Amino acid sequence: MSGLLDDVLTASPALVYLVVVALVFLEDAVFVGFVVPGETAAVLGGVAAARGNVSLIWMTVGVVLAAIVGDSVGYEVGRYAGPRVLRARMLDRHRDRLEAARALLARRGSVAVFLGRSVAFFRAVMPALAGVAQMPYRRFLVANAAGGIVWGVATVLLGFLAGNSYERVEKAFGRGAAIAIAAVVLLLIGAWALRRRRSERS
Numbered sequence: 001m002s003g004l005l006d007d008v009l010t011a012s013p014a015l016v017y018l019v020v021v022a023l024v025f026l027e028d029a030v031f032v033g034f035v036v037p038g039e040t041a042a043v044l045g046g047v048a049a050a051r052g053n054v055s056l057i058w059m060t061v062g063v064v065l066a067a068i069v070g071d072s073v074g075y076e077v078g079r080y081a082g083p084r085v086l087r088a089r090m091l092d093r094h095r096d097r098l099e100a101a102r103a104l105l106a107r108r109g110s111v112a113v114f115l116g117r118s119v120a121f122f123r124a125v126m127p128a129l130a131g132v133a134q135m136p137y138r139r140f141l142v143a144n145a146a147g148g149i150v151w152g153v154a155t156v157l158l159g160f161l162a163g164n165s166y167e168r169v170e171k172a173f174g175r176g177a178a179i180a181i182a183a184v185v186l187l188l189i190g191a192w193a194l195r196r197r198r199s200e201r202s
Contacts, residue, residue, distance in 0.1 A: 098125060113135075127140075
């Protein structure tokens with residue numbers, strides 16, 4: 001993780017924008033949210049903004065637009081490919097959670113699309129499921145845009161605040177202490193994410 005962080009912080013601004021926006025887009029657009037770390041990329045984009053490598057405003061705008069457009073592409077994939085998408089092999093291990101997502105969409109509709117952006121698995125599958133269910137696109141777009149704005153702003157700001165904290169620690173105690181504290185924070189975040197994934201599965 002520290003190597004990835006260093007790469008983001010030292011890359012050219014154009015490359016940072018490109019990588020972050022592409023990963024956020026791909027997470028939702030082509031059903032690959034299980035392997036493409038869109039949320040992690042958005043957080044690192046915020047860290048890069050905190051270090052002055054990119055603009056916080058433009059990074060946030062890019063992440064939000066990538067989330068909304070990516071979800072819209074995912075919706076169209078589900079709408080036109082239909083049940084064939086749901087039979088993809090990469091979903092075999094997630095059938096129970098997939099059925100839970102479909103049930104939530106059937107019960108809550110637009111609310112499920114909005115809330116789905118805050119959960120990793122639902123973020124990857126909910127747009128396609130909405131397309132398969134033939135949810136009216138205008139209705140989907142409103143919920144999708146609202147969720148994308150809230151998620152995008154919050155995620156980039158999380159990285160931005162974390163980046164500022166790292167910088168303050170580095171100035172006060174030195175780079176070694178800052179790296180050690182950052183490693184502890186990343187471990188805590190990883191443990192929390194693992195626990196959340198386990199609770200989602202259960």
